[in-house]
Amino acid sequence: MDIREAIQQRHSVRAYDDRPITGEELEKLEALIKECNEESGLHIQLVTDEPKAFQSRLARYGHFSGVRNYIVMAGRRRLEKLDELCGYYGEKIVLEAQRMGLRTCWVGATYKKIPEAFEILDDEKLVIVIAIGYGLDDGKEHKSKKAGLVSSVNADSPAWFKNGVRAAILAPTAMNQQKFYLQKEWDKVSAKAGFGPYAKVDLGIVKYHFEIGSGKGHEIWA
Numbered sequence: 001m002d003i004r005e006a007i008q009q010r011h012s013v014r015a016y017d018d019r020p021i022t023g024e025e026l027e028k029l030e031a032l033i034k035e036c037n038e039e040s041g042l043h044i045q046l047v048t049d050e051p052k053a054f055q056s057r058l059a060r061y062g063h064f065s066g067v068r069n070y071i072v073m074a075g076r077r078r079l080e081k082l083d084e085l086c087g088y089y090g091e092k093i094v095l096e097a098q099r100m101g102l103r104t105c106w107v108g109a110t111y112k113k114i115p116e117a118f119e120i121l122d123d124e125k126l127v128i129v130i131a132i133g134y135g136l137d138d139g140k141e142h143k144s145k146k147a148g149l150v151s152s153v154n155a156d157s158p159a160w161f162k163n164g165v166r167a168a169i170l171a172p173t174a175m176n177q178q179k180f181y182l183q184k185e186w187d188k189v190s191a192k193a194g195f196g197p198y199a200k201v202d203l204g205i206v207k208y209h210f211e212i213g214s215g216k217g218h219e220i221w222a
């Protein structure tokens with residue numbers, strides 16, 4: 001499966017079986033996380049075989065079951081665009097995980113912090129976590145806003161912009177709020193976050209999808 005197919009097929013999955021992440025999958029995930037940390041300066045950590053974070057009433061209320069592994073998205077509070085970076089690099093890991101047969105769900109609220117399971121230094125902030133594992137199902141497609149509501153796309157837009165926006169509306173966003181706006185400005189694109197919880201994390205996720213869909217690199221951003 002290539003990464004564009006992963007974008008089409010990824011949906012949030014909240015129920016997992018008890019197969020542990022081991023062997024080649026574990027090695028690949030750890031290598032990718034190390035690479036993302038080096039590139040971004042974030043402190044992303046994979047927590048495996050730790051069921052407590054998702055056993056609380058809150059997690060059950062959030063319809064999670066069988067979550068034993070998760071990715072902690074954290075970084076220095078002073079890191080510029082910390083939330084957006086967590087979104088961007090987290091989604092990079094999510095889509096690679098999808099390609100490896102794993103399923104995921106971004107989780108802002110419905111879990112409990114288990115401090116002994118990971119390390120958050122004094123000057124760091126835990127932004128969000130991502131549940132990961134072998135899904136009991138593949139999730140389902142979310143309802144989506146029309147491309148014209150989240151971007152300046154129109155019939156005359158170049159194919160790269162249309163493809164980028166198409167990938168962006170498949171991105172996961174908190175409560176499926178899709179409160180972002182992508183505006184084409186000549187050969188650049190400006191990406192704006194709306195207001196709302198995790199809007200900046202959403203923006204990072206959306207920017208990663210747009211880059212993949214459009215085939216453009218990070219230099220596309222105005």
Ligand SMILES: Cc1cc2nc3c(=O)[nH]c(=O)nc-3n(C[C@H](O)[C@H](O)[C@H](O)COP(=O)(O)O)c2cc1C
Pocket residue numbers: 010011012013014062105106107108109110128139140141142170171172173174175176198201202205
């Ligand atoms: C930043 C962020 C935070 C999220 N927090 C939660 C959460 O706390 N609980 C939950 O069940 N889903 C959470 N989600 C998953 C969204 O509800 C889901 O991505 C959205 O409904 C779109 O569905 P999809 O991921 O299947 O495309 C979160 C997603 C994002 C991007």
